[in-house]
Amino acid sequence: MEQLELLWRLQDLDLAIAGLQEKIESNPLLENVRLAKEKQGELQSTLDRGKEWQAEQRKKLKMMELDLNKLAADRAGLHNKLYGGEVSNIRELELMEKRLVSLGREQEALEEKIIRLMEEVERRQVELEEFKGQVKRQEQAVLGEEDKLERELANLGLQLEQLQENRDGLLPLIxxxxxxxxxxxxxxxxxxxxxxxxxxxxxxxxxxxxxxxxxxxxxxxxxxxxxxxxxxxxxxxxxxxxxxxx
Ligand SMILES: [Zn+2]
Known part of the structure; x- marks a missing residue:
């Protein structure tokens, strides 16, 4: 082969090599991986926030239950005192009765609040479980995109190797x-x-x-x-x- 023809072939190879290198460095599949990971990160942080909220509400529920126990105990104590016959002062008895009614209302309100919160926590827990599935699926999607990229890069790498080999074979002739x-x-x-x-x-x-x-x-x-x-x-x-x- 004439020298000039060899140069033409060399240029052909160099252009192909540069094209492949560009394809490897800025492969469009890289962007797919990045986007899939970004979405996974967003889903994960939403999940983490959801879990945090649940933990806070459960703590709150426990406190409320303790308050409720205390209220119930106070109410029972007052009830016993009121009807136990120890107190005979009418004015004092009236005050105790009023206090007993108010404690009863307080207890009812707190019980209702607890039930509402428990329902909310349960509802959110169901949502959270569904959401966990979504996060899992997104993790799989990321792995899938990474796998695609890896295979593509391996394939391009082989092509590049072949071109380099051809180039190495050509150089001694020039x-x-x-x-x-x-x-x-x-x-x-x-x-x-x-x-x-x-x-x-x-x-x-x-x-x-x-x-x-x-x-x-x-x-x-x-x-x-x-x-x-x-x-x-x-x-x-x-x-x-x-x-x-x-
Ligand atoms: Zn010209």
Whole structure:
């Protein structure tokens, strides 16, 4: 294979390698993993807040139950005192009776409050259990996305390895002065310093190549640059001209 043709193949490989590296570094599946994890984090913190709320309410319920016990005990004590016959002062008895009624009301109100809170806690507990299922499912979704990414990266990694191997095989065939030429051209033209001639035009800038230059192109060893864009022109054999242009 002629040196210029080798340079064209090298550029082809380098472009493919750069494309693959880009695909690996900013793979769209990375974003899927990030989004799935973000959602998982949100669900988890909602769950944590829910659990915290439940724990607080249960503590509150316990306190209320203690208050209720105390109220009931106070009420029973007062009841005994009132009807035990120890107190005979009418005024005092009246006060005790009033106090007994008020304690009864207090107890009732507290009992109602406890029942309402217990119902609320139970209702929220059912919701929380359902929500735990949602968090579990999201954890699975994250694992699924991570798995997809991993497989994609493994696949791209293999492709990259193959291209690197091809490149390593090509390098020893290229003479150093052509390699220097390649580097300079690629630096000047953003990695695309070699341009194929297709239908007598430069495939880099689509400009028609003058007949004077075309003559040189038939000599495989002549270095010809596109007069318009400055890329190094390579004329491949006819069979290669049928391959897809990059
Ligand atoms: Zn050109």
């Amino acid at each position: 003479e150093s002065k052509y390699m220097d030429l390649y580097r300079t051209q690629c630096q000047r033209h953003g990695g695309k310093g070699i341009s194929r001639v297709i239908n007598d035009s430069c495939s880099g800038c689509r400009m028609f190549i003058s007949s004077a230059q075309r003559g040189f192109l038939y000599n495989p060893n002549s270095i010809v640059y596109c007069e318009n864009c400055g890329r190094l022109l390579v004329r491949l054999s006819d069979s290669d001209n049928k391959t897809v242009d990059t």
